[in-house]
Amino acid sequence: MNEARAPYLKVENVTKKFGDFAAIKDICLEVFESEFVCFLGPSGCGKTTLLRAIAGLDIQTSGRIEQAGRDISNLPPTERDFGIVFQSYALFPNLTVFKNVAYGLENRKMAKADITARVDELLQLVGMPDQGPKYPAQLSGGQQQRVALARALATSPGLLLLDEPLSALDAKVRLRLRHEIKELQRQLGVTTIMVTHDQEEALTMADRIVVMNEGVIDQVGTPLEIYRRPASPFVADFIGAMNFLSAVAGGDGTVRLHGVELSAIEGTDGLDEGTAVTLCLRPEDIVTRAVESGAPNAFEATVADLEFLGSFYRASLTAKGVENTRFQADFSVNLVRDLGIEVGKTLTVAFPADRIRVFAGT
Amino acid sequence: MTDGPQAGVIEAPLVKPKVGREDWVMRAGLAVIGVYLLVAVVFPLYTILSKSFQDERGTFIGLDNYAEYFATPALFYSINNSLTVSVISMVITVGLAFGYAYGLTRSCMPGKGVFKAIALIPILAPSLLPAISLRYLFGAQGMIKGLLMGETIYGPIGIVIGEVFWTFPHALLIIFTALSLSDARLYEAAEALGASKLRTFFTVTLPGAKYGLISACFVVFTLVITDFGVPKVIGGGYNVLAVDIYKQVVGQRNFQMGAVVGLVLLAPALLAFIADRMIQGKQVALLSARAVPYEPRPDRRFDLAMLAFCGTVAFIIIGILAVAQFAALVKFWPYNLSLVLDSYQFDLMDGGSWGAFWNSLKMAAWTAVIGTAVIFTGAYLVEKSKGFEHGRGLIQLMCMIPLAVPGIVLGLAYIFFFNALGNPLGFIYHTLIILVLCTITHFYTVSHLTATTALKQMDAEFEAVSSSLKVPFYRTFVRVTVPVCMPAILDISIYLFVNAMTTVSAVIFLYSADTQLASVAVLNMDDAGDTAPAAAMGMMIVYTSATVRLLHFLLTRGIARRTQAWRKR
Numbered sequence: 001m002n003e004a005r006a007p008y009l010k011v012e013n014v015t016k017k018f019g020d021f022a023a024i025k026d027i028c029l030e031v032f033e034s035e036f037v038c039f040l041g042p043s044g045c046g047k048t049t050l051l052r053a054i055a056g057l058d059i060q061t062s063g064r065i066e067q068a069g070r071d072i073s074n075l076p077p078t079e080r081d082f083g084i085v086f087q088s089y090a091l092f093p094n095l096t097v098f099k100n101v102a103y104g105l106e107n108r109k110m111a112k113a114d115i116t117a118r119v120d121e122l123l124q125l126v127g128m129p130d131q132g133p134k135y136p137a138q139l140s141g142g143q144q145q146r147v148a149l150a151r152a153l154a155t156s157p158g159l160l161l162l163d164e165p166l167s168a169l170d171a172k173v174r175l176r177l178r179h180e181i182k183e184l185q186r187q188l189g190v191t192t193i194m195v196t197h198d199q200e201e202a203l204t205m206a207d208r209i210v211v212m213n214e215g216v217i218d219q220v221g222t223p224l225e226i227y228r229r230p231a232s233p234f235v236a237d238f239i240g241a242m243n244f245l246s247a248v249a250g251g252d253g254t255v256r257l258h259g260v261e262l263s264a265i266e267g268t269d270g271l272d273e274g275t276a277v278t279l280c281l282r283p284e285d286i287v288t289r290a291v292e293s294g295a296p297n298a299f300e301a302t303v304a305d306l307e308f309l310g311s312f313y314r315a316s317l318t319a320k321g322v323e324n325t326r327f328q329a330d331f332s333v334n335l336v337r338d339l340g341i342e343v344g345k346t347l348t349v350a351f352p353a354d355r356i357r358v359f360a361g362t
Numbered sequence: 363m364t365d366g367p368q369a370g371v372i373e374a375p376l377v378k379p380k381v382g383r384e385d386w387v388m389r390a391g392l393a394v395i396g397v398y399l400l401v402a403v404v405f406p407l408y409t410i411l412s413k414s415f416q417d418e419r420g421t422f423i424g425l426d427n428y429a430e431y432f433a434t435p436a437l438f439y440s441i442n443n444s445l446t447v448s449v450i451s452m453v454i455t456v457g458l459a460f461g462y463a464y465g466l467t468r469s470c471m472p473g474k475g476v477f478k479a480i481a482l483i484p485i486l487a488p489s490l491l492p493a494i495s496l497r498y499l500f501g502a503q504g505m506i507k508g509l510l511m512g513e514t515i516y517g518p519i520g521i522v523i524g525e526v527f528w529t530f531p532h533a534l535l536i537i538f539t540a541l542s543l544s545d546a547r548l549y550e551a552a553e554a555l556g557a558s559k560l561r562t563f564f565t566v567t568l569p570g571a572k573y574g575l576i577s578a579c580f581v582v583f584t585l586v587i588t589d590f591g592v593p594k595v596i597g598g599g600y601n602v603l604a605v606d607i608y609k610q611v612v613g614q615r616n617f618q619m620g621a622v623v624g625l626v627l628l629a630p631a632l633l634a635f636i637a638d639r640m641i642q643g644k645q646v647a648l649l650s651a652r653a654v655p656y657e658p659r660p661d662r663r664f665d666l667a668m669l670a671f672c673g674t675v676a677f678i679i680i681g682i683l684a685v686a687q688f689a690a691l692v693k694f695w696p697y698n699l700s701l702v703l704d705s706y707q708f709d710l711m712d713g714g715s716w717g718a719f720w721n722s723l724k725m726a727a728w729t730a731v732i733g734t735a736v737i738f739t740g741a742y743l744v745e746k747s748k749g750f751e752h753g754r755g756l757i758q759l760m761c762m763i764p765l766a767v768p769g770i771v772l773g774l775a776y777i778f779f780f781n782a783l784g785n786p787l788g789f790i791y792h793t794l795i796i797l798v799l800c801t802i803t804h805f806y807t808v809s810h811l812t813a814t815t816a817l818k819q820m821d822a823e824f825e826a827v828s829s830s831l832k833v834p835f836y837r838t839f840v841r842v843t844v845p846v847c848m849p850a851i852l853d854i855s856i857y858l859f860v861n862a863m864t865t866v867s868a869v870i871f872l873y874s875a876d877t878q879l880a881s882v883a884v885l886n887m888d889d890a891g892d893t894a895p896a897a898a899m900g901m902m903i904v905y906t907s908a909t910v911r912l913l914h915f916l917l918t919r920g921i922a923r924r925t926q927a928w929r930k931r
């Protein structure tokens with residue numbers, strides 16, 4: 001979507017080694033102006049390492065980083081242009097909220113009145129006017145996070161880096177701050193990179209998500225792309241609920257799932273007939289309402305288990321006559337009531353071809 | 363392209379980080395600390411080592427000095443003597459300290475605060491002082507010499523009693539901490555399981571305090587074996603290593619043999635140090651964050667028993683000090699018991715003067731100020747700088763060495779190094795500077811560890827945040843790190859001050875006529891037979907240290923009040 005513009009931040013073949021161990025390997029990435037990008041991945045996959053390389057806090061072993069057309073690969077953090085917020089907030093405990101936010105401004109030979117005006121503006125912006133004279137220890141976690149954000153934004157950096165900024169907060173505050181940070185970012189238009197291992201956070205906040213695994217990038221894309229078209233089984237598994245079913249390629253874009261022949265569009269090109277494949281399909285994509293037997297990709301399945309999860313039911317199903325294929329489908333409360341779905345009942349279900357992803361191997 | 367196994371793999375060019383202005387400042391700081399430690403610790407120790415392999419003219423003679431040492435029974439018997447009194451003192455001190463700490467933490471006896479304060483008083487005194495008191499108590503005309511049933515106080519008995527008095531607070535502090543950190547839930551569990559009090563003691567209390575007890579043993583052992591004050595005054599003909607060094611150097615001017623004995627003394631101190639480090643490394647945090655502190659319940663008989671025990675120990679501590687003060691005021695013990703201030707006319711005594719007292723104050727003040735600044739800044743640089751893993755590791759190691767080096771060995775090493783021909787730093791010899799330098803070094807490790815602990819508790823990202831805001835790290839050091847660590851900084855400075863006031867061993871070889879110190883004056887006046895003035899001077903040191911401690915307490919409380927808005931929620 002942004003192909004026309006030159007990227008604001010360009011990461012080229014960046015590798016960071018700790019001794020012999022490469023925490024990130026040959027990372028290439030482009031981030032565009034005003035974009036909100038999330039680094040998402042399991043613990044230890046190298047998200048923080050990449051973020052710290054971009055900040056210059058732990059400079060990469062090899063590779064190039066360019067920001068706003070300037071090669072910053074080997075520059076110390078003081079010569080780069082970014083603001084950063086850590087999980088711990090790292091607020092200076094002995095300075096008031098005002099002094100914390102003013103910390104970076106005071107070093108710039110700004111007039112006192114200008115500093116005061118700027119700090120007030122920022123505190124207003126993060127929704128904490130009048131809290132200036134307090135000390136960090138007198139604030140709640142969410143408020144501390146806001147102050148950290150205001151401090152990072154005070155000097156109007158071109159790039160805002162957030163390392164798990166919400167993970168130390170309790171769930172309710174987290175939801176609210178998610179929203180506020182996103183809103184603030186849109187308002188200011190500051191290019192932002194946020195590290196998180198919470199997929200929901202990434203899906204709701206990011207313009208684009210960078211999914212990382214074991215030091216490499218598995219996929220880059222919008223939340224919808226990542227969710228709909230995961231590029232690897234890892235991404236498929238990591239984000240959202242997913243059924244993984246062993247199947248065999250049947251040629252011509254078809255896949256055989258035990259007895260059932262499915263036409264699957266995505267990912268079957270170039271697979272020889274008889275190749276073992278993994279078929280991925282999200283539970284919520286499985287349909288059963290108004291599915292006639294004989295419809296494309298439809299077959300009969302028996303409900304082995306039914307779990308009520310509040311807003312929907314998660315059913316465990318087995319394809320009729322094939323005991324060891326077990327998969328899960330999400331059915332709305334309505335649907336379960338209307339069709340009288342219960343354990344032991346046999347349903348006709350369909351796997352929509354455009355929702356199926358197929359990966360070679362099992 | 364080569365044909366090696368890597369052929370064809372082109373390694374990406376490495377990024378060479380640009381060294382910014384701040385990096386240079388940090389590197390320069392590390393270099394300064396590194397050089398300081400080399401000069402203050404490593405070079406002197408190397409010099410004493412090499413001296414032990416030379417004859418008096420400086421020719422290398424291999425192990426001849428050591429051969430001579432071990433061929434002279436009068437010398438090597440001291441090893442046995444030193445070990446004997448050290449082990450006996452260790453057992454008694456740790457036992458008493460454990461009982462005392464047990465009373466303070468596990469009973470509901472009254473006056474715990476007072477008892478704890480009394481137990482810590484000996485820290486304020488030079489080790490010479492209890493030994494002088496023992497003379498008045500058990501000497502030829504001692505007040506209660508009958509208690510010894512004909513045994514003489516001059517020898518192992520006197521040494522052990524003096525050392526127990528002097529090392530008691532050190533052991534108590536460690537064991538007290540270990541016992542305070544116990545989790546009440548373990549005791550509740552033991553009770554719920556129907557364990558008897560005795561069984562609970564052996565299965566919960568002792569294991570919980572195990573590392574504290576072991577650590578206390580090592581600390582006391584090392585303090586005793588390296589102490590010079592007590593055996594010098596009360597040891598009589600019972601030779602120990604620390605005094606042998608003094609006799610070789612000051613008595614016989616045999617510096618080489620002094621160096622040999624110094625290294626012999628270094629061995630057990632070093633072993634104790636290494637063993638302690640290894641055991642501490644094994645120690646895992648027994649206390650989880652949610653542990654519930656143990657609250658003792660009243661038990662009349664037990665509380666009374668503990669009160670009696672602690673009361674006795676406290677009475678003995680006060681008694682020993684009171685005797686010293688009494689001796690300082692009595693006109694002529696034991697013939698004329700009228701109280702006069704004659705003994706305070708230090709200027710009239712051999713080997714003492716009021717000047718020495720003022721010198722001590724000056725020396726202690728400089729040690730506290732410069733030492734705290736150097737040690738805290740050094741710890742900060744080692745802890746917070748980036749890169750230079752090896753260099754920083756080396757500095758860290760050099761910071762640990764002084765703890766293993768007996769003061770008297772360090773002092774001797776300083777003579778060898780700074781008095782050597784051609785040493786450009788030779789000008790500090792016989793000045794206050796060398797006394798300050800030596801004292802800082804002698805007490806470097808504990809201060810460094812205090813600083814490191816405080817620094818580790820700070821958020822690791824302060825420096826990262828400040829660099830992102832383009833604020834140089836040294837500004838953040840002044841504006842944030844130092845204020846946040848102020849309690850630890852004050853602790854370090856008081857520790858240095860009190861130790862500078864009381865130390866004898868580290869400075870005994872280094873003072874000159876102009877830089878005589880109070881603690882040295884105690885020794886010299888006692889040597890010259892002016893025991894009462896020695897006691898008077900010793901008590902002056904106690905009062906000074908106590909006053910400074912009190913000031914420190916008030917200051918710390920003031921700061922805590924003023925900063926409580928941001929220190930605790």
Ligand SMILES: Nc1ncnc2c1ncn2[C@@H]1O[C@H](COP(=O)(O)OP(=O)(O)OP(=O)(O)O)[C@@H](O)[C@H]1O
Nearest residue numbers: 018022023041042043044045046047048049050197
């Ligand atoms: N200073 C270091 N020295 C050695 N290894 C390190 C260092 N920092 C990180 N690593 C290793 O590099 C890998 C990536 O670490 P990183 O902190 O980037 O993970 P992360 O994706 O941020 O994980 P988390 O979600 O737990 O924060 C981990 O295996 C980690 O152990």
Ligand SMILES: [Mg+2]
Nearest residue numbers: 047048049195
């Ligand atoms: Mg991380």
